[in-house]
Amino acid sequence: MELRINPAVIHMDESIIRDMTRVAEEAGAINLAQGFPEYPIAPELREAAAEAVRRDIRHYTRTWGAPRLRHRLARHLHERWGTGYDPEEEIVITCGASEAIMASMLTLLPPGATAVIPEPIYENYLPAVRLAGARPAILPVDPFTGAWNAAELDDACRGAAVLVLNTPSNPAGKVWSREEIETLAEILERHDVLLITDETYAHITDPAHPHIAPASVTGLWRRTVTISSFSKTYAVTGWRVGYAAAPRPLMAAIRKVHDFMTVCAPAPFQRALATALDLPESYYTEMAATYRARYELLAGGLRRAGWKTNEPHGGYFLLVDLRHLDIPDDRAWAVELAHTRKVAGVPGSAFLWAGLPRDDGTEPDRRGRFLRLSFGKREELLAEAVARLS
Numbered sequence: 001m002e003l004r005i006n007p008a009v010i011h012m013d014e015s016i017i018r019d020m021t022r023v024a025e026e027a028g029a030i031n032l033a034q035g036f037p038e039y040p041i042a043p044e045l046r047e048a049a050a051e052a053v054r055r056d057i058r059h060y061t062r063t064w065g066a067p068r069l070r071h072r073l074a075r076h077l078h079e080r081w082g083t084g085y086d087p088e089e090e091i092v093i094t095c096g097a098s099e100a101i102m103a104s105m106l107t108l109l110p111p112g113a114t115a116v117i118p119e120p121i122y123e124n125y126l127p128a129v130r131l132a133g134a135r136p137a138i139l140p141v142d143p144f145t146g147a148w149n150a151a152e153l154d155d156a157c158r159g160a161a162v163l164v165l166n167t168p169s170n171p172a173g174k175v176w177s178r179e180e181i182e183t184l185a186e187i188l189e190r191h192d193v194l195l196i197t198d199e200t201y202a203h204i205t206d207p208a209h210p211h212i213a214p215a216s217v218t219g220l221w222r223r224t225v226t227i228s229s230f231s232k233t234y235a236v237t238g239w240r241v242g243y244a245a246a247p248r249p250l251m252a253a254i255r256k257v258h259d260f261m262t263v264c265a266p267a268p269f270q271r272a273l274a275t276a277l278d279l280p281e282s283y284y285t286e287m288a289a290t291y292r293a294r295y296e297l298l299a300g301g302l303r304r305a306g307w308k309t310n311e312p313h314g315g316y317f318l319l320v321d322l323r324h325l326d327i328p329d330d331r332a333w334a335v336e337l338a339h340t341r342k343v344a345g346v347p348g349s350a351f352l353w354a355g356l357p358r359d360d361g362t363e364p365d366r367r368g369r370f371l372r373l374s375f376g377k378r379e380e381l382l383a384e385a386v387a388r389l390s
């Protein structure tokens, strides 16, 4: 039997983040590669999930999401980020932001279309672009300074269907400012490009650099699909609940793909997460402050040990600068680091277009630029990682 596999899948690399987790286990290394947060769940949230199971909530919800969660979420989005969505027609609850990303890309990218993606790139975007039969146009953004060039963006957007923005970003921790988003808005308007924004880390920012929801910036709402997740904010990555919000015509199309892809997100957790949105403001300020303190612990320790790092404004990832080390293959280097220094991170080439397997068979460029470390971990692990890298 001839095995016929979609070429988009053949060229898909296995997740390097999961690969580095396996390496960490083999090497007995501290795993700062995988991003799940070691942060306690709010007790009322755990109780709400248990209560939902006890109350026998165990069947499909409405495919767009449980009404209670959609309505509560619409209010939350309005109060927190200033965006207005009709919970009946402009929101879909998905199996994590991951599904929202895949469903939105498959919906908005016809075969042959172009998706503009700022780089470094979160792992899930390129596989989604490929599965849609579309192709990426990469906008380089300096991972250390966050700088990008408006003329380059203008060029990339010519003829493109979609731009995929991640703010705060993974891995670079860039929080796009209002001025930057306004510039983006002008360019997208000029070329009539839609915007997909992934705001998974919106609640985890340095207070000096608050999250700006692109859909709240003048002119963007009508062309934006806003995606986010409950995974990180409430430390429930395994519950698999996220969402997309978009104006009616866009949402009607995305909902169809969601329906056939997963039907609905887990019912008891949807019920519980409506409770999460009632947590007091102190929950968010404490969480952001905890991650900030962990950042100071890891970055401060590494810098004292002679490493250079970036200064992320959001999310819980740190980039260690490797450019001065002349590393020809950063994957091999990261594996060796896990074995010798017993700390696992993600090699930067995993987030760079040039570093990924090429369709044309040429060798990827894996020169050492940066290593991503997660500081979403317990303080004692971070302190031990610093000791091992010193």
Ligand SMILES: Cc1ncc(COP(=O)(O)O)c(C=O)c1O
Residues within 6 Å of the ligand: 035, 095, 096, 097, 098, 099, 122, 166, 169, 170, 198, 200, 228, 229, 230, 231, 237, 240, 241, 242
């Ligand atoms: C930028 C970004 N988007 C989306 C996701 C996926 O989130 P979810 O657990 O909701 O699928 C992650 C998880 O690491 C992420 O870092």
